Amino acid sequence: MTNPLLTPGFWCECYTSSITRPARRIAATRVDTPDQAIYWIRTGLEAVIPALGGDTHEKAQPWLTEGHITSAQALTEGTPIDVILLRAGITIAYTIRPTPFLTLTNHQPE
Template sequence: MKPPQWGYWCECWTKDLAEGWQPALLAAFDAYSAPQADRWVAVTLRTISPALDADASDEAWEWLYEGRIETRRALLRSEPCTVSVTHANTRITWTIRPVLFLPLMHRQGAELSACAETFETFKPHPAG
């Protein structure tokens, strides 16, 4: 069995500020290095920046040019990081947290613990 591995859990959330809606998770990503984690945010910001309003685009490029190195340094110190931009009434927030990824046991060819037999296979509810 593989040993646990340190990495980063990355999420992208949005929140409508005008309507007061609860935040919605848009995407999640498992990164295995600080460069991979901050690159996920950087690629996303570069991709969406042309569609953002001027202020949000400026926020995005400010982080890309100035804030990204501080984010990388914080991640290398195992500190969680947040990057946010506000477009119109929508706040977009990326979070990156250091985590310990635990290996999963493959169900074939391995003896599972006794408690594994107590879990039932997922059965969807019938439509109706």
């Protein structure tokens, strides 16, 4: 039995931390599909990789080209995923987890 007030979706978060600073959430969003969640991570990575420099692009490239397919499949099956970049003492972590969202109103856009 499904609850009509619960809508399936995905909660996406991005955290950053370093040796001197604890983890801090820098972005979060709700999306409806695994493809939207993967797109959110991919655009975030493509924005941050040039700023990190060094070999960060080479480390992220396998996920950007093929690894995201496995991640999308995991999300489809209800398994949370993490994508973590490490560079010069800085950690950037993207997390996505399947989450039921509570529908509070039945508002339809005009």
